[in-house]
Amino acid sequence: xxxxxxxxxxxxxxxxxxxxxxxxxxxxxxxxxxxxxxxxxxxxxxxxxxxxxxxxxxxxxxxxxxxxxxxxxxxxxxxxxxxxxxxxxxxxxxxxxxxxxxxxxxxxxxxxxxxxxxxxxxxxxxxxxxxxxxxxxxxxxxxxxxxxxxxxxxxxxxxxxxxxxxxxxxxxxx
Numbered sequence: 001x002x003x004x005x006x007x008x009x010x011x012x013x014x015x016x017x018x019x020x021x022x023x024x025x026x027x028x029x030x031x032x033x034x035x036x037x038x039x040x041x042x043x044x045x046x047x048x049x050x051x052x053x054x055x056x057x058x059x060x061x062x063x064x065x066x067x068x069x070x071x072x073x074x075x076x077x078x079x080x081x082x083x084x085x086x087x088x089x090x091x092x093x094x095x096x097x098x099x100x101x102x103x104x105x106x107x108x109x110x111x112x113x114x115x116x117x118x119x120x121x122x123x124x125x126x127x128x129x130x131x132x133x134x135x136x137x138x139x140x141x142x143x144x145x146x147x148x149x150x151x152x153x154x155x156x157x158x159x160x161x162x163x164x165x166x167x168x169x170x171x172x173x174x
Contacts, residue, residue: 024154028080028090029057030098030112031071036102037098037112038067041091043155053141055121060094061133068137073109073124073142077117080150081162086169087153088160113145118152120145 030039040059048054055076059065068074079087086102089095098112107113113120123139151162161172 001170016047017072017101020157022076023040023154023161026083026087026153027057028077028079028083028087028114028116028117029059029068029074030077031068031074032106032110033067033071037104038064038071039090039097039112040064040068041087042076043079048138053144054138055141056136056138058131058134058136061135064093065132065135069117069125069128069137071111072146073122075107075111075113075140076121076123076139077167078121079153080118080148083114083117083153084152084160087155117145117147118150121148 020045024043025045027042027044027045028039029042030037034040040058040062042057044056044058046056048056057076059068072090090097096102103114103116104112105115107122109122111122121141122143122145123141125137126140127138129136129138154161154163
């Protein structure tokens, strides 16, 4: 069987609809830009490798994304439910970003860091792969910071939500 390129323009819209049905975690990716910090919300973050430590994410070709990709390093912040408002602000242009009440600080290496993120992974791009109007980034993870525990923030059906609390007791399997 030979693979063919899909040329039906409706497939892209159907694909968006399919991924709206697929829940993902939420992250804010931030970097030091030439005129101050830059950042955006991403739901495409994935672990790639533990040895060497690497992750991936994709960004659309926005001005913020271009600044983020031009930075020598960035921080991927994995968010919990307490960050739903922050995720919304970083998900659209003109949102309030890097405000004092959001809890941002700066690492000694210059990147902005959300100190109460569930986890923050400082990295640098290994590979940038343009795909249509987006860029797939494979990044080397240089440092990992663990923050306070929180229930997971999930992006599903164009909304930020959370999962039901896990049962404290597990059924035994035999």
